[in-house]
Amino acid sequence: MKKLILKRLFCATITALLLGGCHKKDDPTAITCLLTSQVTAGSGNTYTYTFTYDGQRATTTSTTTAFAAGGGGSITGTFKYDGSGNISEIDYSGGARDVFTYSNGVITKKEKYSNTNALEDQTDYDYVNGQLVKIQEYYKNGLTLAKEAYQVLEYATPSSKDPIRIKHFDTATSTTPSSTSEFSYGDQKCAFSAAPPALVKYLRLGGQPVENNVTKIVFSGGEVITYTYEFNANGYPSTRIETYTVSSQVNTNTYSYACS
Numbered sequence: 001m002k003k004l005i006l007k008r009l010f011c012a013t014i015t016a017l018l019l020g021g022c023h024k025k026d027d028p029t030a031i032t033c034l035l036t037s038q039v040t041a042g043s044g045n046t047y048t049y050t051f052t053y054d055g056q057r058a059t060t061t062s063t064t065t066a067f068a069a070g071g072g073g074s075i076t077g078t079f080k081y082d083g084s085g086n087i088s089e090i091d092y093s094g095g096a097r098d099v100f101t102y103s104n105g106v107i108t109k110k111e112k113y114s115n116t117n118a119l120e121d122q123t124d125y126d127y128v129n130g131q132l133v134k135i136q137e138y139y140k141n142g143l144t145l146a147k148e149a150y151q152v153l154e155y156a157t158p159s160s161k162d163p164i165r166i167k168h169f170d171t172a173t174s175t176t177p178s179s180t181s182e183f184s185y186g187d188q189k190c191a192f193s194a195a196p197p198a199l200v201k202y203l204r205l206g207g208q209p210v211e212n213n214v215t216k217i218v219f220s221g222g223e224v225i226t227y228t229y230e231f232n233a234n235g236y237p238s239t240r241i242e243t244y245t246v247s248s249q250v251n252t253n254t255y256s257y258a259c260s
Contacts (some may be wrong), residue, residue, distance in 0.1 A: 024169065033234055033259040035194040042242070042251030044068025048195050056196045057081065077229055082231055087198050098118075100202075106130070117161075121145070125205060131155055132163075132204055136172075147172035161200075162209040184216040188229070191255045213237060222246055232260050 040047040048064040064074040080089040090098045095115025126134040138145040154165040167177035190213045217225045228240040243249040
């Protein structure tokens with residue numbers, strides 16, 4: 001459960017989070033902030049995410065892990081952009097890469113290729129009025145890809161980008177969710193909102209919040225995560241504490257930003 005939760009919340013392969021446009025450029029009091037790092041620590045394990053930029057574009061993202069039992073490692077992703085300013089590809093230091101397809105300005109498909117350029121898996125994304133409503137995963141079945149698990153996302157309002165409910169289905173033909181996650185939010189910004197529009201499109205793919213700070217997640221299996229925050233002078237989280245009420249695990253997230 002903990003591993004799955006972390007994957008969904010942090011986009012585990014390479015969680016890229018940044019931002020450049022929380023405020024309008026023509027606002028003379030605007031402060032543009034970019035999220036430069038996130039350090040997540042809990043149970044002796046530490047995950048460090050760092051980001052570099054060229055102006056308002058993310059150029060690289062690095063993930064470093066250090067486990068309590070020993071070991072760990074790091075991987076760096078390099079972003080490529082298309083003519084519309086969207087992220088078209090992420091090339092990883094191990095040789096693998098993610099390739100993105102867009103329709104009407106949103107990501108509708110992600111394909112993962114190995115370091116031998118073989119297609120390993122695929123994820124499709126469906127939207128309604130700009131809201132991500134379904135995430136369909138595929139698995140490698142011989143030389144072809146077959147549908148497997150999928151997720152359905154629900155929202156409180158037609159304009160929100162943050163889901164209030166995610167239903168998880170174990171197979172492509174399942175009609176009853178195997179689990180459900182219920183989200184509650186506060187009024188302040190989340191760290192992921194410190195990302196330029198191209199990055200926000202990518203961050204949304206995991207279903208994690210990109211606008212407001214999440215205050216609680218209730219899982220149908222019984223686990224509940226509550227969140228408490230400290231905010232910096234620009235209104236972004238500087239620290240977030242995650243408390244698991246069933247397993248009693250506590251994670252601490254520390255965020256750094258570059259603001260001008």
